[in-house]
Amino acid sequence: MKELSQMAREIPASATLAIDSLAKQMKAEGKDVIGFGTGEPDFITPENIRQAGIDAINSGKTKYTPAAGLPQLRRAVAARLKADFGLDYDFTQIVTASGAKHSVFVALSVLLSPGDEVILPAPYWVSYYEMIRMAGGVPVVVSASESADFKITPEQLRAAATPRAKCFILNNPSNPTGMLYSPKELEALSQVCRELDIYVIADEIYSGLVYDGREFVSFASLSRDAYERTILVTGVSKSYAMTGWRIGYTASSKELARLMSNFLSHSTGGPATMSQLAAVEALTASQDTIEQMRQVFEQRRNFIVERMNAIDGVSCLKPDGAFYVMMNLKKLLGKTLGGRVINSGDDFAMAFLEKALVAVVPGEGFGAPGFVRWTYAASMEDIKCGLERLERFLGE
Numbered sequence: 001m002k003e004l005s006q007m008a009r010e011i012p013a014s015a016t017l018a019i020d021s022l023a024k025q026m027k028a029e030g031k032d033v034i035g036f037g038t039g040e041p042d043f044i045t046p047e048n049i050r051q052a053g054i055d056a057i058n059s060g061k062t063k064y065t066p067a068a069g070l071p072q073l074r075r076a077v078a079a080r081l082k083a084d085f086g087l088d089y090d091f092t093q094i095v096t097a098s099g100a101k102h103s104v105f106v107a108l109s110v111l112l113s114p115g116d117e118v119i120l121p122a123p124y125w126v127s128y129y130e131m132i133r134m135a136g137g138v139p140v141v142v143s144a145s146e147s148a149d150f151k152i153t154p155e156q157l158r159a160a161a162t163p164r165a166k167c168f169i170l171n172n173p174s175n176p177t178g179m180l181y182s183p184k185e186l187e188a189l190s191q192v193c194r195e196l197d198i199y200v201i202a203d204e205i206y207s208g209l210v211y212d213g214r215e216f217v218s219f220a221s222l223s224r225d226a227y228e229r230t231i232l233v234t235g236v237s238k239s240y241a242m243t244g245w246r247i248g249y250t251a252s253s254k255e256l257a258r259l260m261s262n263f264l265s266h267s268t269g270g271p272a273t274m275s276q277l278a279a280v281e282a283l284t285a286s287q288d289t290i291e292q293m294r295q296v297f298e299q300r301r302n303f304i305v306e307r308m309n310a311i312d313g314v315s316c317l318k319p320d321g322a323f324y325v326m327m328n329l330k331k332l333l334g335k336t337l338g339g340r341v342i343n344s345g346d347d348f349a350m351a352f353l354e355k356a357l358v359a360v361v362p363g364e365g366f367g368a369p370g371f372v373r374w375t376y377a378a379s380m381e382d383i384k385c386g387l388e389r390l391e392r393f394l395g396e
Helices: 006-010 015-028 047-058 071-085 100-111 126-134 154-160 183-196 224-229 254-265 273-284 288-309 345-356 380-395
Strands: 094-097 117-122 138-143 165-171 199-203 230-235 248-251 324-328 371-375
Touching: 006 126, 015 345, 047 273, 071 094, 071 248, 071 273, 094 100, 094 254, 100 126, 100 165, 100 199, 100 230, 100 248, 100 254, 117 126, 126 138, 138 154, 154 183, 165 183, 183 224, 199 224, 224 230, 248 254, 288 324, 288 380, 345 371, 345 380
Parallel strands: 117 138, 117 165, 165 199, 199 230
Antiparallel strands: 094 248, 230 248, 324 371
16 A cells, blocks of 8 residues: 655644543543643534534525625624724625634645745634644744733734745634733734735634623734735634534635635535524624633633632733633642643643543644643532632642
């Protein structure tokens, strides 16, 4: 048999899904595992959205759709972007895909030629790095320190660019850090992108989950130049608790939208029809459930940050949005916990899961060694229990 694709052989499994898979396996074996791994709201999809999906199935709306998605969904997306961010997009500039994750991959696939570079701030979401490589690009990682609130500066962005730079990925609010760039910080980054003449993939999937009254500003709304060079990525997964429905979308120039639609037409086609119709309901009905969930996440964030920072040996910053905290465990490196010498986040995560039955994600997969990520998209009961287990684990 001939050798399989070198690229495919070099792509590791997602660190997030790998730890979640192991935790679920242990749980299936009867172990009392608490999971803080995957970034998935623990709320059920609101009833009116579920019913819209059921109605679509029962009425026979189960056929293929255009590759870019149903026109009514694309119009609903454009209307929501106008209402939320003041952005003007025609529905022909909207392209739906099977989740925001898929949308990022499609965007990279139409932007990159072999060897093109993508500037990627770290900590970064685990899949960005590998998707860049899968699309033929070269990740250029720019590290942001905890002391800088995990945010890169315009100077770092400028210094990272070479003549091969094609694109900059900005996830705001961030997964895994939960940090939010201010309007002033975004303006400064936008000016550098204009100087460098590079595209921006603005992943704003967590824009509905921002805390402390902070202002969220969409990158594409900064200026006409930003609008033209940005592929805005978002979807219904996080704000509407619709992760499994797999609906994401992009907003961009008509030319980019055309290319992404063509790409989809020869790969996956449009997302599931009933999911698209459920998403129409999510985007056009009352948005009150978003605020209700946001308030619950904010309460959980306040608790987990205060409690974690009260435990000796670990600490975390208070995130501005999303539903993650990055726990700093650098004081634990070199120590033995749960029978393992802790030399990395991977070591800590395995020891913590094996001995304390708590699943967190190692920071190495996010380009953040010395950290692990917790999600507070979990019940308050689980959060309290997980932190109690952390305190006992470190005490032992």
